[in-house]
Amino acid sequence: xxxxxxxxxxxxxxxxxxxxxxxxxxxxxxxxxxxxxxxxxxxxxxxxxxxxxxxxxxxxxxxxxxxxxxxxxxxxxxxxxxxxxxxxxxxxxxxxxxxxxxxxxxxxxxxxxxxxxxxxxxxxxxxxxxxxxxxxxxxxxxxxxxxxxxxxxxxxxxxxxxxxxxxxxxxxxxxxxxxxxxxxxxxxxxxxxxxxxxxxxxxxxxxxxxxxxxxxxxxxxxxxxxxxxxxxxxxxxxxxxxxxxxxxxxxxxxxxxxxxxxxxxxxxxxxxxxxxxxxxxxxxxxxxxxxxxxxxxxxxxxxxxxxxxxxxxxxxxxxxxxxxxxxxxxxxxxxxxxxxxxxxxxxxxxxxxxxxxxxxxxxxxxxxxxxxxxxxxxxxxxxxxxxxxxxxxxxxxxxxxxxxxxxxxxxxxxxxxxxxxxxxxxxxxxxxxxxxxxxxxxxxxxxxxxxxxxxxxxxxxxxxxxxxxxxxxxxxxxxxxxxxxxxxxxxxxxxxxxxxxxxxxx
Amino acid sequence: xxxxxxxxxxxxxxxxxxxxxxxxxxxxxxxxxxxxxxxxxxxxxxxxxxxxxxxxxxxxxxxxxxxxxxxxxxxxxxxxxxxxxxxxxxxxxxxxxxxxxxxxxxxxxxxxxxxxxxxxxxxxxxxxxxxxxxxxxxxxxxxxxxxxxxxxxxxxxxxxxxxxxxxxxxxxxxxxxxxxxxxxxxxxxxxxxxxxxxxxxxxxxxxxx
Numbered sequence: 001x002x003x004x005x006x007x008x009x010x011x012x013x014x015x016x017x018x019x020x021x022x023x024x025x026x027x028x029x030x031x032x033x034x035x036x037x038x039x040x041x042x043x044x045x046x047x048x049x050x051x052x053x054x055x056x057x058x059x060x061x062x063x064x065x066x067x068x069x070x071x072x073x074x075x076x077x078x079x080x081x082x083x084x085x086x087x088x089x090x091x092x093x094x095x096x097x098x099x100x101x102x103x104x105x106x107x108x109x110x111x112x113x114x115x116x117x118x119x120x121x122x123x124x125x126x127x128x129x130x131x132x133x134x135x136x137x138x139x140x141x142x143x144x145x146x147x148x149x150x151x152x153x154x155x156x157x158x159x160x161x162x163x164x165x166x167x168x169x170x171x172x173x174x175x176x177x178x179x180x181x182x183x184x185x186x187x188x189x190x191x192x193x194x195x196x197x198x199x200x201x202x203x204x205x206x207x208x209x210x211x212x213x214x215x216x217x218x219x220x221x222x223x224x225x226x227x228x229x230x231x232x233x234x235x236x237x238x239x240x241x242x243x244x245x246x247x248x249x250x251x252x253x254x255x256x257x258x259x260x261x262x263x264x265x266x267x268x269x270x271x272x273x274x275x276x277x278x279x280x281x282x283x284x285x286x287x288x289x290x291x292x293x294x295x296x297x298x299x300x301x302x303x304x305x306x307x308x309x310x311x312x313x314x315x316x317x318x319x320x321x322x323x324x325x326x327x328x329x330x331x332x333x334x335x336x337x338x339x340x341x342x343x344x345x346x347x348x349x350x351x352x353x354x355x356x357x358x359x360x361x362x363x364x365x366x367x368x369x370x371x372x373x374x375x376x377x378x379x380x381x382x383x384x385x386x387x388x389x390x391x392x393x394x395x396x397x398x399x400x401x402x403x404x405x406x407x408x409x410x411x412x413x414x415x416x417x418x419x420x421x422x423x424x425x426x427x428x429x430x431x432x433x434x435x436x437x438x439x440x441x442x443x444x445x446x447x448x449x450x451x452x453x454x455x456x457x458x459x460x461x462x463x464x465x466x467x468x469x470x471x472x473x474x475x476x477x478x479x480x481x482x483x484x485x486x487x488x489x490x491x492x493x494x495x496x497x498x499x500x501x502x503x504x505x506x
Numbered sequence: 507x508x509x510x511x512x513x514x515x516x517x518x519x520x521x522x523x524x525x526x527x528x529x530x531x532x533x534x535x536x537x538x539x540x541x542x543x544x545x546x547x548x549x550x551x552x553x554x555x556x557x558x559x560x561x562x563x564x565x566x567x568x569x570x571x572x573x574x575x576x577x578x579x580x581x582x583x584x585x586x587x588x589x590x591x592x593x594x595x596x597x598x599x600x601x602x603x604x605x606x607x608x609x610x611x612x613x614x615x616x617x618x619x620x621x622x623x624x625x626x627x628x629x630x631x632x633x634x635x636x637x638x639x640x641x642x643x644x645x646x647x648x649x650x651x652x653x654x655x656x657x658x659x660x661x662x663x664x665x666x667x668x669x670x671x672x673x674x675x676x677x678x679x680x681x682x683x684x685x686x687x688x689x690x691x692x693x694x695x696x697x698x699x700x701x702x703x704x705x706x707x708x709x710x711x712x713x714x715x
Binding site for chain 1: 561562564565567631633635
C-alpha cells in the first residue's frame with residue numbers, strides 16, 4: 001500500500017515536470033525567436049525584432065471567399081488594398097483597415113460594351129489618379145482601366161521586330177506618372193517590357209547584365225575558337241530575367257531578380273536612362289553568403305537559397321524585399337543599409353510557406369501574401385522599429401545630431417545594432433567629439449568612420465601640442481647634426497694620427 | 507680593411523646591395539644568432555602588421571587571432587626556401603653551405619622586416635588620405651629585399667647573374683613541390699592518426715565490455 005502511494009507521488013511529480021517543460025516549449029513565441037541581423041563583418045548576430053506579425057488575414061475573414069494563390073498586393077494612394085487573386089481570376093479591393101473586402105473585379109467592360117473577363121491575373125497596379133493596371137496573365141494581355149472602371153486600353157503581344165518572343169505573359173505591371181506602362185514578362189530576360197501610354201511597345205527597360213564570372217569569360221574565349229556545332233553545346237551567357245519591380249514617388253524603378261545562383265543585380269534602382277544606381281554601392285541584398293567563421297547557421301538554415309521575388313518601396317524610400325527561398329523579408333533604408341530581417345519559413349504566425357508571393361509596404365505596415373496559405377500576413381513596427389526608423393530618417397536627411405538621441409535609444413533596445421553605433425559615431429564627428437566618435441566607430445567595427453574621427457582627433461591634438469611637437473622635432477634634428485659633425489671630426493683626427501704614424505715610420 | 511663588427515656588417519650589406527654580400531663572404535663573416543634574430547623579428551613584425559595596424563585602415567578582431575598562418579608565412583616559408591635553395595644549388599655546383607644560405611638570406615630580409623615595423627608605426631599616425639606614405643616604404647622595402655636576396659644568392663654560390671636568376675626560379679619551383687608534399691604528408695598523417703585512434707578506441711571498448 002505504502003509502496004503504491006510512493007510510486008503514485010513520483011509519477012505525478014514526473015508528469016508535472018514533463019508538463020512544465022512542454023509548457024515552456026509551447027510558449028516560445030514565433031515572433032521572438034530567430035531574430036537576427038548582420039553586423040559590419042557580415043556575421044549574423046542576434047537582434048531585436050523591428051517588426052512583429054500582428055495577424056494573418058484570410059479571404060473568408062474579409063468576406064470575399066477564400067483566396068486561391070494570391071500573387072500580388074498593392075496599396076493605392078487612398079490606402080485601399082488590391083489583391084490579385086490569381087486562382088480565382090479576380091481582383092479584390094480591401095478597405096484601408098484591412099477588415100473587409102469592398103469590391104471584386106472579375107469582368108470589366110470598355111465603352112463599347114465589350115466584356116473583358118480576367119483569367120489568372122498576376123499583377124495589379126493603381127496609379128495616383130486611381131487608374132488600374134492589371135497583368136491579365138491567363139489572357140496574355142495588360143488591361144488599363146480608368147478611375148470609372150471602364151477598360152481604356154488592352155495591350156496584347158506586340159507586333160514589333162524588337163519583340164522576339166513567341167509568348168506574351170505579363171506577370172507584374174507598373175506605370176509611371178506619364179502613363180508609360182512597364183511589365184515584367186515571363187521567360188523574357190531582356191528586362192521589363194516598356195509601353196507608351198497609348199500601348200505601343202517601345203522596347204525593354206532595366207535589363208540585367210551577365211556577371212563576369214570566370215566561367216563566362218572562358219566560354220567567351222572558347223566560342224572564338226569553336227565551330228558552330230560546338231558553340232551550340234556551350235552554355236549561353238544570358239542574364240537572369242527580372243521577377244518583380246516597384247516604382248517610387250520620384251519615378252525610380254526598383255527591380256528584383258530571383259536568381260538563386262548569383263548576388264549580382266539582385267536588387268536594382270533604375271533611373272529613367274536605365275542605369276542601376278545601386279551598382280556603385282557594395283551591398284549584397286538578401287542573406288549574405290554563408291561564411292564558415294560566422295554564426296550564421298545558428299539563425300538561418302544551413303541549406304537555403306536566396307530567391308528575392310518581390311520588392312516594395314514606400315514614400316519614405318525604405319525598401320522591402322521578399323525572399324521566397326527562405327520566407328524572409330529584408331528591409332533596407334534608402335541608402336541600401338539593412339534595417340531589419342523578419343519572417344521565415346514556418347507554420348506559425350509570421351512565418352511563410354514555400355510560396356510567399358508579394359510584399360507591400362505602406363503606412364509603416366508590411367503586408368505579405370502567401371500563395372499556399374492563401375493569407376495576407378500583416379507586420380507592424382515594434383518600439384525598436386519605430387526608433388530605428390526615426391533615427392535613420394533623420395540621419396539620411398543629414399541631421400546627424402538630432403539623430404543622436406534615437407540612436408542611443410535604439411542601442412538600449414539592441415546592443416548588437418551596428419547601424420546605431422555608426423550613426424552615433426558620425427553624429428559625434430559632426431559635433432566635434434572625436435575621441436568618443438572613435439570609440440563608437442570601434443564598437444561598430446567600421447574603420448571608415450574611425451578614420452574620419454581619427455583625422456579630426458589628430459588635428460585637435462596637433463593644435464594643442466604644436467609647441468611640444470615642433471620643439472621635439474628641432475631637438476632631434478640638432479642631435480643628428482651634432483652627431484654627424486662629431487663623427488667627421490673624429491674621422492679627421494684618426495686620419496691625422498695615422499698620417500703622423502706613417503711619417504714617423506718613414 | 508673591412509674590420510667590421512657583426513652589427514656593422516648588417517649596415518654595410520643593406521647599404522651596399524651590389525658588393526655587400528661579396529665582402530661578407532670574403533671576410534667569412536655573418537652570424538647565425540643575428541640571422542635568427544632577424545627571422546624572429548620578421549615573425550613578430552608580421553603579427554603586428556596583421557593585428558595591430560591602425561584602426562583607421564582596418565578593423566582587426568583579436569578574438570579570431572590564430573598564430574598558425576603567421577608561422578607558415580615566416581618560419582616555414584623561410585626554412586623551405588633555405589632547403590630548396592640548397593638542394594637546387596648543389597646540383598648547380600654552387601658553393602654555399604646550408605648555414606651560409608640561411609644567414610645570407612636572413613640578412614637580405616632586413617629592409618623588408620624594417621618596412622613592416624615602419625608600416626605599423628605610420629599606420630597609427632596617418633589617415634586614409636595619406637596612405638601613399640605607407641605604400642612608399644612598403645614598395646621600397648620589398649624591392650630592396652628582392653635585390654638583396656638576388657645578390658645574396660649570387661654571392662653565396664658564386665654564380666653569374668643568369669645562373670643566379672635561373673637558380674632562384676628553380677628554387678621557387680622546388681618550394682612549391684615541397685609545400686605540396688608537406689600538405690599531402692600532413693593529411694596522410696592525420697588519416698593514419700585517426701585510423702590508429704579508432705582502432706585503440708575499438709580495442710578499449712572490447713576490453714571493457
